[in-house]
Amino acid sequence: MTPLVRRWWPTALFFAVITSMPLWIHDGYVLQLIFRVLVFAVLGMAWNFVGGYAGQLSLGHVAYFGIGAYAMTLSVERIGWNPWIGVLLGAVLAALAALIIGSITFRLRGPYFALSTLAAAEIIRVLVQNQDELTHGAVGTNAPLLFKAPDIDAKFFWGVIPLLAAAFALSTWIHNSRFGYRLRAIRENENTAMAVGVNPAVDKLLALLPSAVFTSLAGSIYASYFSFVGPDTVLTIEISVQVALIAMLGGAATVWGPILGSVVLTLTSEIFKTYFEHTHLVVYGLLLIVVVIFLPGGVISLFTRRWSFRRQVGPIGAQQ
């Protein structure tokens, strides 16, 4: 095997398997569940740019998710555009919002940063909730479909795979590039990073921009699939928290971590919902704690430990 093949065959296999899934999985429920896993994997990867590599604990990513969902919906409803142009509009607006929110919140550090991102997202939620004429307020409204019947489940499924691939590619690039090294330097110690010539203000914004764009794109496709937007579904704090948990629990600052995190968290929460009903959040919360206590490096450390003969790429400490 050439080194290229040796390095990339797991990735190629993974994408081949998920791309073929709609061909051999005919159960709509299972397909929908895996669709959700993939969307949240994209979200987790996007969050990972900021939260994992740069170590900035954002709890406000739902803002970009909601912007994507609402931009697509409202540009169809109010301007009469094609929903795909609305998706692009959402991405542009999310980037703008990221510039504004980022340039304010990135001045703050640690817990203050986390709280200020949460505050920014909440401000957007309340604003959307109260612009009844424009956004239908707290009630929400129907989102347009990006794909038309027949085989709508499969089309959505295939629709999210390019997004996943792009996020994966960007993640891989960040993981191995000088930019990624700078972000990790910021995470380890912002003052020291500055002393060696890193400009944290610029680099953190540069990490947030693609993060917000991917989050917005995932928000559009997610809202379209479930054909609904409302402040309590696409702008709720719970999505911010879940996205952050997926990346942190899977393995922060790793390429595969958010994918693993999404598989584990989305599936377990679905299983717990079915089998434990009312207690599912108790079990889910305890699971988070147990995983963190016993696998402080995230679920991915299970794999890296066992397959440690594989060459490790990245700087020391990238996977604690």
Place this chain on the structure above:
Amino acid sequence: MDLFISQLLNGIGNGVVYASVALALVLIYRTTGLLNFAQGEMALFSTYISWKLATSGLPIGLAIVVSMAIALVGGAVIERVLIRPVEQARSPLNVVIVTLGMFLAINSLAQLVFGADYRQINLPIANRITGFGSLHFSVGYILSFAVSVALVIALRQFLRRTEMGRAIRAVAQNRAVAPLMGIRVERVSAITFGLGIACAGVAGALLLPIFWTNPTVGGPYTLKSFVIVVLGGMGSVQGAALGGLLLGIAEQFTAYAWADRYAEVVNFVIFILVLLFRPQGLFGGKA
């Protein structure tokens, strides 16, 4: 003018409640450096224990004392068993996961054990109305005000006058030097954690005769507490008390002058403005 005064008084009434909940968070944050996202849920759980005891026949005072003891021990145990091991791994992100996990678990546990209905302790005196001139207040409101103020003062005295209080302040001031003074930092941290939850729980229990509660009210209180803590300058007990008052008044006037629905967001706007223009807090000296 009367309207203005009654709005102001309402704002102060709410503000005192916020202050007493935020105080507990300040105590924990300063001493352990821990941002506890499950603070509100833990306080609420302790409030529910008071409610359960009070409605099953215990006198309300005794019920509160018992639940306070449970919260103190429970909080200390949680700190010891769940938070300390993760914190020692020096991963701030993981500590956040733990507190978020507790938030989810405790919140739904409360719904399971105590039900999702709104609960209240019935105390006839709390529903009476009193007043002078054209101003009217409910007695319950005045009671809650008095009790919250008493709680703030008691906490302040505890921190100033007792050996444990001095140890807590020493740990808050410098975690590295405190052990050199013979203070067992880990024990103090665990006790502070329990104490913070007990205080917030007591505040919650004392409000039960006036406000209704259900398992979802903890979250907003936690968020408001964070805002208040920042507003007051990350840490001083007085700062948090004043910050709470200010927030209560700001909310009341936003609701009155603009719209009810914007009241819930005014705290976040204030929060971001303060962080940008006065990061040391409105009343804080040093950053």
